[in-house]
Amino acid sequence: xxxxxxxxxxxxxxxxxxxxxxxxxxxxxxxxxxERVVVIGDGRWRDCSASGGIPYGDAxxxxxxxxxxxxxxxxxxxxxxxxxxxxxxxxxSAPPExxxxxxxxxxxxxxxxYLHPAVRLGTTRTxxxxxxxxxxxxxxxxxVYNLRPFNTAPGPRWKPAGGSAVPGTSYGRLYNRAFQExxxxxxxxxxxxxxDNSLSGSLTAFETSLYAAGHEASHLHGNADSExxxxxxxxxxxxxxxxxxxxxxxxxPN
Amino acid sequence: MRKASAWLIxxxxxxxxAWQLWGGDLGSRTxxxxxxxxxxxxxxxxxxxxxxDTVRVVPGEAAEPQGARVNASDANALAGSFKQSNDCLxxxxxxxxxxxxxxDERLDDLSGRSLETLxxxxxxxxKYISILWQTEASCAGSDQTAMALAYADAxxxxxxxxxxxxxxxxxxxxxxPLPKGAASGESWQDRYLRYAPVFTEHALQRVDPYVAxxxxxQHIASxxxxxxxxxxxKPADPYLTYRAARLASLRALPAQRARLEGSLAAxxxxxxxxxxxxxxxxxxxxxxxxxxxxxxxxxxxxSHAPCYSSPGLAP
Numbered sequence: 001x002x003x004x005x006x007x008x009x010x011x012x013x014x015x016x017x018x019x020x021x022x023x024x025x026x027x028x029x030x031x032x033x034x035e036r037v038v039v040i041g042d043g044r045w046r047d048c049s050a051s052g053g054i055p056y057g058d059a060x061x062x063x064x065x066x067x068x069x070x071x072x073x074x075x076x077x078x079x080x081x082x083x084x085x086x087x088x089x090x091x092x093s094a095p096p097e098x099x100x101x102x103x104x105x106x107x108x109x110x111x112x113x114y115l116h117p118a119v120r121l122g123t124t125r126t127x128x129x130x131x132x133x134x135x136x137x138x139x140x141x142x143x144v145y146n147l148r149p150f151n152t153a154p155g156p157r158w159k160p161a162g163g164s165a166v167p168g169t170s171y172g173r174l175y176n177r178a179f180q181e182x183x184x185x186x187x188x189x190x191x192x193x194x195x196d197n198s199l200s201g202s203l204t205a206f207e208t209s210l211y212a213a214g215h216e217a218s219h220l221h222g223n224a225d226s227e228x229x230x231x232x233x234x235x236x237x238x239x240x241x242x243x244x245x246x247x248x249x250x251x252x253p254n
Numbered sequence: 255m256r257k258a259s260a261w262l263i264x265x266x267x268x269x270x271x272a273w274q275l276w277g278g279d280l281g282s283r284t285x286x287x288x289x290x291x292x293x294x295x296x297x298x299x300x301x302x303x304x305x306x307d308t309v310r311v312v313p314g315e316a317a318e319p320q321g322a323r324v325n326a327s328d329a330n331a332l333a334g335s336f337k338q339s340n341d342c343l344x345x346x347x348x349x350x351x352x353x354x355x356x357x358d359e360r361l362d363d364l365s366g367r368s369l370e371t372l373x374x375x376x377x378x379x380x381k382y383i384s385i386l387w388q389t390e391a392s393c394a395g396s397d398q399t400a401m402a403l404a405y406a407d408a409x410x411x412x413x414x415x416x417x418x419x420x421x422x423x424x425x426x427x428x429x430x431p432l433p434k435g436a437a438s439g440e441s442w443q444d445r446y447l448r449y450a451p452v453f454t455e456h457a458l459q460r461v462d463p464y465v466a467x468x469x470x471x472q473h474i475a476s477x478x479x480x481x482x483x484x485x486x487x488k489p490a491d492p493y494l495t496y497r498a499a500r501l502a503s504l505r506a507l508p509a510q511r512a513r514l515e516g517s518l519a520a521x522x523x524x525x526x527x528x529x530x531x532x533x534x535x536x537x538x539x540x541x542x543x544x545x546x547x548x549x550x551x552x553x554x555x556x557s558h559a560p561c562y563s564s565p566g567l568a569p
Contacts, residue, residue: 043478079448117354143481161480178479186520187478188471192428193347195556195569198471215479225443226429227482234479245370 098132098147101126101175103174103213109249110210111217114240122129126169129212134161134175151176162208165216167224178212181205189232199235206254318497329415336420337563338392342401343430344567345393346565348385355379381569395469402430406442413453418460422454423561426464447486458494461542463505466498467514467555474520493535500539507552514555 010019071235108223111121132147134160143160146154153160165172181204188198203211215234223229353426355361355375366371393401412420429442457465471492478485489495496518504515522532557566 113360117358117360118350138481159477159481163479182476184422184476184520185267185476186471186517187476188468190426190428192431193344193351195554196426197556198513199514200520212479226476227480227484229428230479240371243371243374244366245365247368 024099038102071109076231083197089133098130098149100128100130100173103127103129103209104252104254106249106252106254107209107213108238110206110241110246111213111250114210115214115217115234116233116240117241119214119221121217121220125172125217125220126165127172127174127184129174129179130176132175134164135159135176136161147175163216165219167219168222169220172213172216174209174212174216179205179209182208187231187235188210188228189235190226191232192229195230197232197239199238203238207238210241211235214238303310327525329412329417332408332412332415333417333420334563336405336412336423337561339401339405339408340427340561341563341567342393342396342422343405344385344562344569345396346398346401347387347569348389350388351382352379354557355382376411385567385569388564398431399433401553402432405430405434408500410445410449413449416456418457418462419560422457422462422465423558425450425453425457426468426558427561443483447483450487451490452462454490455494458490458498461498461501463498463553464555464558466495466502467510467517469495469505470499470502470514470517473526474517474525492521493531496521496527496529496532497535497538500535501542501547502553502555504539505547505550505553506555510555511552 009116103111107127111127115121130147132149133151135145135146135148135153137146137155137158145164146158148154151160160177161175162178163174181202183202185203185208186198186200188196190196199211211234213234214237215230218230218233330352355378361375364375367375383441409420409424413424426447429446432442454465454469458469472487472489473492473495499514499518499521503511506514527535553559554568557568559568
């Protein structure tokens, strides 16, 4: 029977230090293997999901994005923060198996012409399109993202997502769901100091993408708490677009 | 060495105790300010009570028991207070909105715009200027964050005291622009998730048209663009929702009525209510409209009239 030695009250024993190091390594490896994503505010994240990406960050533990291959200079692989509201930065680099591209000139034009001035992208914010289907699952208060090449959820509790944007950052992303025609669409928007707005019925694929981009633009402008407000801006963009039949961007290729 | 540590701990505990005593005294003084009725007093009390509430409010607590502790004049003062602070929040929004308009270079050349667009721009800017005219005297120089804190506190307290307007506004209003920290937006969201179902049910029993329209949307809304905590909010009782929304539709402006009728049709397709209950609710709403509302002007349900001091102020 092994004897149990009392641990000295001063510096921890080498065994304790070693055990702690091993435990933290296991935790880190486990977290990276799970590719847990970061929750920012209410439901925004960094998605390194299901892609073989490694979340990396700076020495302070702030997230920098998803890295593929080796970690670059000044970057360290880090475990995702466990609590909502931690982290920062954009949604990360695109997983290599999915193609990320610019949004179409027509959508770019519509965002410029029809977005409410409070959420215009301007020259400092970008919206990109990722050719992937995104699904989200909440695990222990974190939103876990799974990007797939086909439109089938990984499981019954996974919910589809059309876009992502970390509040207050400069880079948002739209997924395939944001580019589909919508029938039976029904959302309402809510914004302080403005009348409610709503959109119901059918949306063309372009209108869906405009709604989604307007919604994500609101998050890029710092809205971390209100999906209804983000919806207000998305709906507002579509209603503005419809008010002149998209005349201001009619010549742009989609 | 150990004795010295023990003394240090005792001294620290003493300091903490004295600090708490001083803090408690400060707290009671701040609460006295609440009854003064002045806007600044209300704001100070709001800050104090907001953090206080966060600790004391019990999940699932019904609205009435707390309300019973507030007398009628206090309830009226609270209702007045939340509307006044909301007026000033609107004042700040209107200023910001006009700044957007004036600084928007897209409006420099309106030659290619449709008449509908021009009309919309004109109506919106006129509305915001009208809001500024109405609120400038009482809200100029106010601090938006202080107003948001005061509103967040007063609307919840008034709603808990049973004030129907406050319950309605708590449910249908946008989250106030609270600062991050102790009284952050997330805290507002948690409060909303806790209280909105109770206030919604009370409002639907009163057939509140604003809450009815919102509750109907909750039933038929498409999935959100991405999940959020608000998804935890369960839709309200289907019968109460349908009955109140049917009456709301009869009372609404023509365009909104058409929209609500579409939503009611979508609701029926969910088969949450049998044909008999639908028929019963339709008959009830029709009779209630004829009896109580037929002579009244139609309501603008997109505009939250009960949430401001003057119904004409609502954007």
